[in-house]
Amino acid sequence: MSGPTTVLTRADAMRVLLSAVGIRAAMAVKQAHQDAGLLRTQQNEQQAILQERLRAATGLSQQALQQQLQTTAQDYADLLLLAEKIGCSDQVQAIRPLSPPGVDEQEIITYLRHLQALVYKLRPVLLQESARRADALFDQTDFDVATASSATLPQDRLARLLKRVAHLSQLPEDIAGLARELEIALPGERADLLASDLRLHIQNLLEAEKKCQVDEAQALILEQTLKDLGYQVEEISHTLFVEGGTVHFRRNSWDKYMVRMRMDAKTGQANFNVIRSVKQGENERSVLDHLAEDRWCSEFPTLMAALEARGIHMQVTRLLQAGELPVQLVVEDKLPRFAEEEQIESHTQQRSNKLP
Secondary structure, three states: OOOOEEEEEEEOHHHHHHHHHHHHHHHHHHHHHHHHHHHHHHOHHHHHHHHHHHHHHHOOOHHHHHHHHHHHHHHHHHHHHHHHHHOOHHHHHHOOOOOOOOOOHHHHHHHHHHHHHHHHHHHHHHHHHHHHOHHHHOOOOOOOHHHOOOOOOHHHHHHHHHHOOOOOOOOOHHHHHHHHHHHHHOOOHHHHHHHHHHHHHHHHHHHHHHHHHHHHHHHHHHHHHHHHOOOEEOOOOOOHHHHOEEEEEEOOOOOOEEEEEEEEOOOOEEEEEEEEEEOOOOOOOOOHHHHHHHHHHHHHHHHHHHHHHOOEEEEEEEEOOOOOOOOEEEEHHHOOOOHHHHHHHHHHHHHHHHOO
16 A cells, blocks of 8 residues: 655666657557548548548558558668667567558558558657667767867768757757867867867767757657556646646546646656545545555556556655555645546536526
8 A cells, every 4th residue: 555656767768768659650550540530521422432542642542552662661661670779679660560460451551551650750769879878789880070080081070070960950050060170170189189079079969969969858758658557647747757747637437536646857856646626625534545556556567567658667766554644635626637537527518508
């Protein structure tokens, strides 16, 4: 039995990023299905004509479909080779959609769309990670400029450095300025110093970029994992692991109870505690409070395990027994409203309006 619980969060960067890729790809495919479903509903009377138009518009004849499958499969295979060099091929294979067992065209199209979405979202993550690990991955084409041979072509030294940030649409001014100075100074002792400085700036930029991506991915993983486990959860800000904040989630059978997660971004600590929604001025305790804490206690390990599988590790640092502190009472106006609560209130309001 437990009451308020504090955990220390730690992210496995590549696992988190790849888990987020899988989630985003699945979300993209789901949205496409919903859009198509809405369109079919709106055009129900012309469904046969609509499907024919959709097929013609996407060019998915049998031959074209097979060609796209082969192309996309090759794109994925190329990314898998890159993932093997980075050391994350197992995770990349784990998020690949399962091939359809039969020859049903709609199943094949769905599989193709999912694989295309995965390739599209996976490519920049792996390319950026390969840029960060340039020395380890491409020791034949990249090197530490501080120990480079004087026989190395000067322009190659600058090109290899800038290659690591080639994915950026615009270079930060500090890096662009150093690159200009280095181009003018090459070759020579001052060029070596500028190259070392430029390399450090690029490395710091890539690490900061990676941290931002990981923080954003953690917020997405937390929200999706809670939904996958059957919880209703308020929208989680992508800055939760950067700026901190609170998140509320619940099951629709919990009535007035929910769990509040409070994130402290500076320390990496998250605190979970059960709260009860009350009306203004209400402060009575309930015998159900203890049961609500016990219920959450039994479910918390499942959440921890699910987040661990996606790269977010939580280590319990503080655990209070159920009832050791009273369940926090929070005025309902200060809490998020979940879908079924709004539906119930709307239904009640409609019924009251019908009364004489």
